[in-house]
Amino acid sequence: MKPYNDTTYAILGILTTNCNSGYAIKQFIDQSLNHFWKISYGQIYPALKLIVEEGLAEVKTSSASGRADRNEYLLTDKGLNTLKNWLEQPVKQVPVERNEVLLKLFFGSYQSREQTSALLRDYQQKLEIRYDTYTAIEQGIQEHSKEDKDAMYWLLTLDYGKRTTRAAIEWCEEAHKKFTPEEEE
Missing domain, CATH: 1.10.287 (Helix Hairpins)
Known part of the structure; x- marks a missing residue:
């Protein structure tokens, strides 16, 4: 399988939690991952674009009355398998803290x-x-x-x-x- 960067894998993981819009993903990061893994708002949409291009997720536009259309990202079987494959790999190195x-x-x-x-x-x-x-x-x-x-x-x-x-x-x-x-x- 093609290797991706850790941000891509993190977002694939977040998509398993039913956080499926860019905004919901950012909220999830701010409330959980941000305590140990930093992902900036500016990284989310390029990663989502790559995930869709690679067939790891599909994007659907949802409409609600009185609200702007929003894109929802749904994990594909390929995306879930890519995440599982990454999870099964050993950690490459012990993380180095920048303090x-x-x-x-x-x-x-x-x-x-x-x-x-x-x-x-x-x-x-x-x-x-x-x-x-x-x-x-x-x-x-x-x-x-x-x-x-x-x-x-x-x-x-x-x-x-x-x-x-x-x-x-x-x-x-x-x-x-x-x-x-x-x-x-």
């Missing part, structure tokens, strides 16, 4: 200890907000989507995010100690 905080910390000897401490504090606060967001999403899935066939997989993905965020918060706490005088602790 601005770590980059700044790496060169931290060129800033004050106070500034480094502030950087770590700010990062920890942002991580705590992220953790709370993940907890809220988890509760939403358990309350409203627990019976969905995808719920277990969504919760597993979310668990990874919660665990890595919790580990990063703990790292911040430990790293911050190196820049805080003992009498302040």
